[in-house]
Amino acid sequence: MVKNRNPVRFLGRKIVNFLSEFGEISRLLERTFSFVPRLGRDRILLFNQMAHIGSNSLPLVVIIGFFTGMVSAWQAASQFKGLISLSLLGSAVSRAIFMELGPVLTAIVIAGRVGASIAAELGTMKVTEQIDALESLGISPVRYLSTPRVVAGTLMLPILTIFANVIALIGAFVVANFFLGISEKVFFDSVKRFFHLKDVFGGLFKTFFFGGVTALIGVHVGLRTTSGAEGVGKSSVRAFVLSASMVLILDYVLWTIIF
Amino acid sequence: MIEIRNLKKSFDDNEVLRGVDITIHDGETVAIIGESGCGKSVLLKHIIGLLQPDSGTVKVDGILIADAKEDVLYALRRRIGFLFQSAALFDSMTVYENIVLGLWEAGERDEVKLRQIATEKLGLVGLGARSLLDFKPSSLSGGMKKRVGLARALAMQPQYMFYDEPTTGLDPVTSDQIDYLILSLTESFSTTSLIITHDLFTVKRIAKRVIYLNKGLIFFDGTPKELEQSTDKTVVQFIERFVK
Structure with a gap:
């Protein structure tokens, strides 16, 4: 059935919904951080989430990092062709990895793996009344579910990014050495020549925000889930889309501030 | 004591509760009946503050639920045992x-x-x-899940027990067992019990008072016997299947 929609009313409702949801996320963030002082007592919950978000994501991050490094080496070589000496390839690739590729690609992988899984897990809990059951036992779902996930996301993404950066650099070196004929000394001399700590730390600094936002959006979307299994599926997709978009928007904002 | 005054609640354009007034005294066992979607569970969720009213008030032991601070509300909830319709066991945890x-x-x-x-x-x-x-929980049957849900609610030694459709979806034998279980628990612990159901057999066995919710309003408030003897057309229509 085609609905006869008033475009002004439709647009107005969309804007109100957006502002209302933004307000809800801000309130969730504030409440999530209000329970951080209790994390000492809730450390088991935090460690479980750190394991889930961190160590369980490591194999995926290693694979993505390795291929990202390899493809960025090919890309740089293709752009350098006939213009710049390949002896500078290590520098170009490493800076791209440390400043952008490592942090952003790791964050997007985590948005897919962790953000969506948080939304699905909490969404299932919501539609099966498990969130209400927590409340009925006098347990705050924000303290019990949101705070450990958001803090674990904030802490673990920088660590995963360090792994991704190192593995990506190795991937780039493999391509440079085996396919482009650049020796180990030339490649790593080039990396060192233009190496700035600020590049690495600036990239890692961004990931604290990426990790926190990804987990926060996962929790928010999960807790708003309705309509049974179909709703859970929609929430997973929505959590990924929102967190991946937020990672890219935040990346731009933070890049302009840091670099 | 639970005091509900002129409680109204809508979801979008759907007016679910249209001004409900109920007082439940300590030690009472009250069944709330009504057609599916008439607002029984919504009413129960207002009492423990899982939903906020559009207007009207809910007080439990003098605490105004809508205005209660979070710590007061959580402390109150720890005195209330809640058996959910689906049992709502945490599936990532063991029964223990x-x-x-x-x-x-x-x-x-x-x-x-x-x-x-x-x-x-x-x-x-x-x-x-x-x-x-x-x-x-995934390795338990429906009846066992309900029982474990009940055990979880009882672990806190609640002053109030709320049962949301305790026998829905269960076979007649298990339904009977759950009914007798609730009856024995209510008698043993003298809790104030509120049972949401549309199973008249459960009402007759357990409740001392029954409230019939119809179109968002209280349509009948009396004993199970009075309900059975009612000549009101709407009541008769609702209980007909069970009386036959």
């Missing part, structure tokens, strides 16, 4: 963890004592003979 979660969160850390309480509560709900403590 489900039963003792509330106590653990309230600060009880003695593992021996917690295990003892879990075993005792499982015994109360008729699952004592089977060692289910380390099972996950």
Whole structure:
């Protein structure tokens, strides 16, 4: 059935919904951080989430990092062709990895793996009344579910990014050495020549925000889930889309501030 | 005591509660009946503050639920046991963890004592003979889940017990067992009990008072016997299947 929609009313409702949801996320963030002082007592919950978000994501991050490094080496070589000496390839690739590729690609992988899984897990809990059951036992779902996930996301993404950066650099070196004929000394001399700590730390600094936002959006979307299994599926997709978009928007904002 | 005054609640354009007034005194066993979607569960969720009213008030032991601070509300909820329609067991936890979660969160850390309480509560709900403590909810039947949900609610030694459709989806034999279980628990612990159901057999067995919710308003408030003898057309239509 085609609905006869008033475009002004439709647009107005969309804007109100957006502002209302933004307000809800801000309130969730504030409440999530209000329970951080209790994390000492809730450390088991935090460690479980750190394991889930961190160590369980490591194999995926290693694979993505390795291929990202390899493809960025090919890309740089293709752009350098006939213009710049390949002896500078290590520098170009490493800076791209440390400043952008490592942090952003790791964050997007985590948005897919962790953000969506948080939304699905909490969404299932919501539609099966498990969130209400927590409340009925006098347990705050924000303290019990949101705070450990958001803090674990904030802490673990920088660590995963360090792994991704190192593995990506190795991937780039493999391509440079085996396919482009650049020796180990030339490649790593080039990396060192233009190496700035600020590049690495600036990239890692961004990931604290990426990790926190990804987990926060996962929790928010999960807790708003309705309509049974179909709703859970929609929430997973929505959590990924929102967190991946937020990672890219935040990346731009933070890049302009840091670099 | 639970006091509900002129409670109204809508979801979008759907007016679910249109001005409900109920007083439930301590020690009462009250059944709330009505067609599916008439607002029974919505009413129950207002009493423990899971939903906020559009207008009207809900007071439990003098505490105004809508205005209660979070710590006051959570403290009150720990005095209320809630058996959910789907049992709502935490599927990532074992039966033992489900039963003792509330106590653990309230600060009880003695593992021996917690295990003892879990075993005792499982015994109360008729699952004592089977060692289910380390099972996950996914390996339990529907009736067993309800019983474990009941054990979890009882672990906090509640002053109030709320049952949301305790026999829905269960076979007649298990439904009877759950009914008698609720009856024996209500009599043993003298809790104030509120049972949401559309099963008139449950009402007749357990309740001392029955409230019939119809189109968001209280249509009938009396004893199960008065309900059965009612000549009102709407009431008769609702209870007809059970009376026959």
